[in-house]
Amino acid sequence: MKKIHLLLLKSFIRPFLVTLFIVMFVLLMLFLFKYIDDLIGKGFAWYTILELMMYNSATNVQMALPLSILLSTIMTYGALGENYELVAIKAAGISLKRAMYPMIVIITILSVAAFFFSDYMLPVANLKYYSLLYDARKQKSADLLPEGVFSTSFPGYTIRVKRKDPDGQRLYDIMIYQKSLNGDNNNTVILAREGTMFRTMGDKYLVLRLKDGVRYEETASENATYNTRQRLLRQRFKETETKFDLSGFKLARTNESEFKTASQMMNIRQLRHYLDSSQHSVDSNVMVNYKLVTPYIKYYSIPTQSKAIKNYKTFDPKKDAFQGLSLSEQQMSLSSAASEIRSIKDVIKNRSDRYKGDSENIRRYFVEYQKKYNLSVACLVLFLIGAPLGSIIRKGGLGLPVVVSVVFFLIYYIITTIGEKSVKGGDINKYLGMWISIITLLPIGLFLSYKAATDSALFDMEIYKRFINRVTAKFKAKATRHTH
Incomplete structure (x- = not known):
């Protein structure tokens, strides 16, 4: 056997x-x-x-x-x-x-x-x-400088490369717009016929080595009061380098505690605790809803008939509900009733939306609990x-x-x-x-x-x-x- x-x-x-x-x-x-x-x-x-x-x-x-x-x-x-x-x-x-x-x-x-x-x-x-x-x-994408596109991958810069070699290292017809410190205007423009691109040790910086270009920069004069573009500087160069920070392109990890409240991240004990507490919260909210609506419900006590008054005007339910009231009193009654109805609808709607959201969460966590x-x-x-x-x-x-x-x-x-x-x-x-x-x-x-x-x-x-x-x-x- x-x-x-x-x-x-x-x-x-x-x-x-x-x-x-x-x-x-x-x-x-x-x-x-x-x-x-x-x-x-x-x-x-x-x-x-x-x-x-x-x-x-x-x-x-x-x-x-x-x-x-x-x-x-x-x-x-x-x-x-x-x-x-x-x-x-x-x-x-x-x-x-x-x-x-x-x-x-x-x-x-x-x-x-x-x-x-x-x-x-x-x-x-x-x-x-x-x-x-x-x-x-x-x-962000690692293709920092795509061909023929104005790239804004680096904060404060707008860079366009017209053409690149297949290896992606040599660039041609480069245009760099550099914004001012306040970020309002492009006060500096660099044009270069060609250049090379490489990263420093540890991928901390991206270096552009530019050749045969010119740099234009607009600055304020010494006595400028309102116009900040009163001086234009032009500088030609045979070779220069521009460095860009790559810290924003490294994988930044989000704190895992922000995901722990999702139902897929919980075990049976945590799911059971959440279901019990959420159901208790929903049940208590139902009692709160009753207490919130109760003040809008008015009760009137009818006094006993007085012996001094011989004739009472009886209410006929087949007739208009406003019988015995003047036109101004009828308008005031309708306005007051409409205001109270709107208040009750607002209260009930907010509580109803909250109840639906809590119920959906309970059902979603119940699904994960049963899937175990x-x-x-x-x-x-x-x-x-x-x-x-x-x-x-x-x-x-x-x-x-x-x-x-x-x-x-x-x-x-x-x-x-x-x-x-x-x-x-x-x-x-x-x-x-x-x-x-x-x-x-x-x-x-x-x-x-x-x-x-x-x-x-x-x-x-x-x-x-x-x-x-x-x-x-x-x-x-x-x-x-x-x-x-």
Whole structure:
């Protein structure tokens, strides 16, 4: 029995590692295709890109792990069925359920590990990934002086280079506008026929070595009072150097504490604390809303009838509500009522907008809270689908198992995404929306497990052909009887 268990484990571990690597690689390529324009050409160090890819790979585990488990289990049991090893196991008197015990143990361990990963490591990876990606996307381009464009990359300067060599070091027809100290006017202009560009040690400065040019500068005269452009200086040069500060082009990291309040950056304990405190705040605000609206509601007490007054004017609800009031009193009543209504609407609208925002935040954090558990259960359910499906299909390798696993994973992913969006929008019950994919796929897994345990030829096309032939034969027989 131990040899059979070792056979199953060895048959599973290799496809699992291979499929996990392939899925992670595909998801990483999708990340690069999506953000390639935000990363290329900004002068990042190689380890910055590598760090970003590593954090992205960690965030992709929650998608890659269920798909890898589904695909590897279909491949494992499909290969065992294709090589008649499952037949030999059943011939030895070992049922499929008993043969699946070691696999169930391994998948359970992976599910528990996925839970701890999503609770402890994933929030940290999300924090590192999103903060670094945010800083990388807002980083300035490393192409400081593009051809034929007035570049304002350096504060206080506007530079245009008409043409550059392919290596990007030699420049031609250079024009530099330098603003004054107050930043109002371009008081200095430098024109050069050609020049070279290089960086100093440590990339602290960019140096432009200009040749064959002229410098124009407008300054104020000694006794200038209101006009600051009374003196023009012109200086020709054979060679000169201009230095620009590059400190603004280095990757500036934002403080990670600014991202910690996002739902993806929290573990279960933090999410539970936020949900409890937010729900308590919403409930208390409801009581505050009642206290704010109550002063606008006026109650009038009707005095008892006096014995001295013989005739009382009765109010007829069928008539106008302003009966008995003069025109000025009616106008005053309408104006007062409209003013109070506007005040109540303003109070309710502000409180309503706040309530909607708090409710949306609660639903968003609830989604992240449930996803911690959903990942582990999804691994078990997809294994429950993959193992019997592989034994029924009896095909190993990367052919039919890949197609079947992708179809089931797409069903799982689409239903999960729709459920999450419905929960965030408040269109469905929170628990039903978060677990609807599990509720949908679990019966399918149980049905496939039953069919595999009873050696059902669920995907045997010959059975369906014979069934179709019998049905068509019956229809033909009925048609011939009606003709006769």
